[in-house]
Amino acid sequence: GAVVSQHPSRVICKSGTSVKIECRSLDFQATTMFWYRQFPKQSLMLMATSNEGSKATYEQGVEKDKFLINHASLTLSTLTVTSAHPEDSSFYICSARAPGTGLTGELFFGEGSRLTVL
Amino acid sequence: GENVEQHPSTLSVQEGDSAVIKCTYSDSASNYFPWYKQELGKRPQLIIDIRSNVGEKKDQRIAVTLNKTAKHFSLHITETQPEDSAVYFCAASTSDTDKLIFGTGTRLQVFP
Numbered sequence: 001g002a003v004v005s006q007h008p009s010r011v012i013c014k015s016g017t018s019v020k021i022e023c024r025s026l027d028f029q030a031t032t033m034f035w036y037r038q039f040p041k042q043s044l045m046l047m048a049t050s051n052e053g054s055k056a057t058y059e060q061g062v063e064k065d066k067f068l069i070n071h072a073s074l075t076l077s078t079l080t081v082t083s084a085h086p087e088d089s090s091f092y093i094c095s096a097r098a099p100g101t102g103l104t105g106e107l108f109f110g111e112g113s114r115l116t117v118l
Numbered sequence: 119g120e121n122v123e124q125h126p127s128t129l130s131v132q133e134g135d136s137a138v139i140k141c142t143y144s145d146s147a148s149n150y151f152p153w154y155k156q157e158l159g160k161r162p163q164l165i166i167d168i169r170s171n172v173g174e175k176k177d178q179r180i181a182v183t184l185n186k187t188a189k190h191f192s193l194h195i196t197e198t199q200p201e202d203s204a205v206y207f208c209a210a211s212t213s214d215t216d217k218l219i220f221g222t223g224t225r226l227q228v229f230p
Binding site: 032034036041042043044045046049060093095097106107109110111112 | 119152159160161162163164167216217218219220221222223225
């Protein structure tokens with residue numbers, strides 16, 4: 001199946017700093033990627049849809065100025081958590097749809113990035 | 119927007135028994151319903167999916183049923199094994215929004 005890779009897998013930062021997480025589709029091109037957030041023992045909450053070459057679409061309640069998304073190429077989307085605070089500590093996971101499956105098809109997930117803000 | 123509810127939140131079964139997890143969705147336009155399995159600290163993996171043009175799909179010990187009228191779908195695992203222990207998520211999406219909305223998850227424990 002399609003491979004999605006995320007980096008870093010773990011990051012610890014001080015409060016007030018910014019952290020960038022990368023999501024790459026390794027063997028296919030993804031015009032759309034999705035960023036989810038998962039708190040411990042909870043579900044995956046969709047944060048935003050990342051669109052190659054255009055602005056990301058954010059879900060209601062997600063601050064676009066805090067969670068900057070850039071999808072500059074067909075294989076790379078980045079999520080930057082700006083001025084991170086302890087409440088931003090979470091598991092961030094990206095995903096992309098398998099090519100050729102249309103608008104409804106299997107989502108492949110990255111390994112996830114666990115952010116801890118001290 | 120779409121809202122997906124999932125029950126139960128935890129499920130414990132004896133090895134060899136069956137497990138059933140149920141989900142309901144709110145958007146009648148939803149037409150794709152996957153189930154994902156997530157082991158601790160790992161990424162979700164698709165185990166089975168169903169589209170709105172069929173009512174049931176089976177893959178070895180795993181089956182999914184869909185009732186479009188009632189807007190609910192279920193995951194059935196037969197002859198459970200300890201390695202089936204994980205968190206299972208249902209999800210729903212429509213071809214219009216292209217977004218996959220997840221249920222709240224079910225933690226399945228299979229005891230030997």
